[in-house]
Amino acid sequence: MTSKLHEPLIKRVGTFAAHIALALGWSQADAELLMLASRLHDVGKIGIPDSILLKPGKLTEVEYVQMQAHTLIGSQILGQGNSALLKLAQTIALSHHERWNGEGYPYGLHGEAIPLAGRIVAVADVYDALIQRRPYKAAWTPEQAAAELSAQAGRHFDPALVEVALRILNDVHYSVDELKELGPPTVGPAAASLERELALRTQELQEARKNAGELLQLALSDSLTGLHNRRALELDLEQRIYPGAVDFYMTSLDLDSLKEINDSQGHQYGDQLLRQFALCLRQSCAAGKTYRIGGDEFAVLWNLDVTEQDIVQVLRRLPQNLRVTGQPGISFSYGSACYNRDAATAGDLLRVSDARMYRMKVGRRGEETDSIWFKEDH
Numbered sequence: 253m254t255s256k257l258h259e260p261l262i263k264r265v266g267t268f269a270a271h272i273a274l275a276l277g278w279s280q281a282d283a284e285l286l287m288l289a290s291r292l293h294d295v296g297k298i299g300i301p302d303s304i305l306l307k308p309g310k311l312t313e314v315e316y317v318q319m320q321a322h323t324l325i326g327s328q329i330l331g332q333g334n335s336a337l338l339k340l341a342q343t344i345a346l347s348h349h350e351r352w353n354g355e356g357y358p359y360g361l362h363g364e365a366i367p368l369a370g371r372i373v374a375v376a377d378v379y380d381a382l383i384q385r386r387p388y389k390a391a392w393t394p395e396q397a398a399a400e401l402s403a404q405a406g407r408h409f410d411p412a413l414v415e416v417a418l419r420i421l422n423d424v425h426y427s428v429d430e431l432k433e434l435g436p437p438t439v440g441p442a443a444a445s446l447e448r449e450l451a452l453r454t455q456e457l458q459e460a461r462k463n464a465g466e467l468l469q470l471a472l473s474d475s476l477t478g479l480h481n482r483r484a485l486e487l488d489l490e491q492r493i494y495p496g497a498v499d500f501y502m503t504s505l506d507l508d509s510l511k512e513i514n515d516s517q518g519h520q521y522g523d524q525l526l527r528q529f530a531l532c533l534r535q536s537c538a539a540g541k542t543y544r545i546g547g548d549e550f551a552v553l554w555n556l557d558v559t560e561q562d563i564v565q566v567l568r569r570l571p572q573n574l575r576v577t578g579q580p581g582i583s584f585s586y587g588s589a590c591y592n593r594d595a596a597t598a599g600d601l602l603r604v605s606d607a608r609m610y611r612m613k614v615g616r617r618g619e620e621t622d623s624i625w626f627k628e629d630h
Contacts, residue, residue: 266290268376268420275416276372289341290373293348296326299471317487320357323349324471324483340369348373351408358483363410371410375401375417378408394421474544476523477530482545488553489598492591499592500556501563503540504605505533506613507548508583529574529582536566536573551605563588585613 270287278286297305300322304315311319326345330338347361347370354362382397392400398421405414472484480488492500507529514522526548533550534542539562540554554563567586574582587608595601 263291265293265373265376265380268380268417269372271420272372272376272413272416275420276413285337285340286369286372289337289344289369290376292326292330292341293344293373293377294322294326295329295341296322296324296345296471298329299325313490317483317490320349321471321483321487323347323358328471343367344369344373346370348377350374352410353407356408366410371413375409375413378404379417379421474530477527477544479530479534479542479544479550481543485543485545485551485553486598488541489601492553493598497591498556499590501554501558501560501588501590502601502605503552503554503563503567503586503588504602504609505550505552505584505586506609507550508585508613510548525582529584532570532574536570539566551602560588560590585609587612 266287266289269290270283273283273286274280300319304311304319307315323346327342330342330345344367346358347367350356350359350361350366350370351374352363352366352371354360356366379397379401382392382400383394385391398418401409401414401417405411472480472487474481489502507525510522510525513525526544530542530544530550533552537552537554539558540552543551543553545551570584587605587610589595589601589604589608591601594604
């Protein structure tokens with residue numbers, strides 16, 4: 253595992269980001285805060301194995317999904333702080349890989365839905381990464397990197413920010429090794445205390461590196477129910493789906509009337525139902541891996557040896573298992589799909605199982621039925 257973050261690089265990113273902010277009219281104090289918070293933009297990489305971080309060749313699809321988890325890890329680490337510095341750092345860590353055209357991660361935010369701080373750091377981070385040598389690439393010239401920023405305006409980057417960044421790069425020489433010519437923004441009195449807080453937090457994060465596996469697991473878990481989350485499902489599907497992969501099943505589940513329950517009995521009671529359902533689902537579906545993929549939506553990715561008949565039997569028993577737990581009022585709908593037979597991609601597999609679940613939800617009248625699970629969709 254890597255023992256520390258690359259300090260000169262992250263300082264350059266922060267300095268460039270601060271100058272972009274100043275050119276946009278930010279105050280000196282806000283630009284200083286951005287400069288310092290930017291240093292933690294990739295802190296979530298302490299939870300990513302060095303075999304991925306330092307891989308000399310192109311990442312596989314599975315490795316790339318694992319790499320994407322560093323945004324979620326960073327957000328969860330930094331979300332433990334209450335200071336303005338750590339709150340801004342959390343925002344940046346979570347959003348600096350989103351793209352202006354909506355094709356970024358982790359949430360696929362689009363345009364101005366991406367926080368401005370994240371958009372600024374995205375420009376500064378990519379430019380600095382391009383002019384650095386990496387295990388998988390040679391360093392680009394500053395001119396080549398600037399041309400790439402221009403080419404990605406309106407796609408990867410906010411076009412207005414690219415315009416500002418290019419103006420800064422044209423006005424002063426941006427050194428590959430340091431920002432001597434550009435220089436850091438003047439550090440005000442408030443920045444000294446922020447520097448100390450940053451130094452302390454960075455030291456804590458280096459210690460946390462020892463538990464990198466736990467951090468990655470935290471990023472792939474749902475905090476309310478303890479089940480795996482949507483990002484974990486995406487990663488597991490990437491590992492399952494490849495040319496020549498064998499058939500397997502996935503089931504989508506959705507609680508009925510949770511909104512009405514929250515409105516009538518409160519969200520605390522609704523959360524209790526979600527936890528109880530998750531526990532029962534995990535116990536009942538031991539022949540698969542269970543996920544909470546958002547709100548009242550759940551999924552099961554079944555083991556390779558599980559048959560269609562096995563799934564029918566498990567899901568038929570689930571209402572009775574819920575009654576045994578003392579929660580007879582939990583009602584749910586479900587739908588299943590088979591990889592290869594029903595879908596050839598992860599997205600289509602989820603779409604088909606969701607569609608069948610929804611058909612059950614609108615078609616049933618208070619009684620469970622499995623008659624639509626494996627029918628062809630029209």
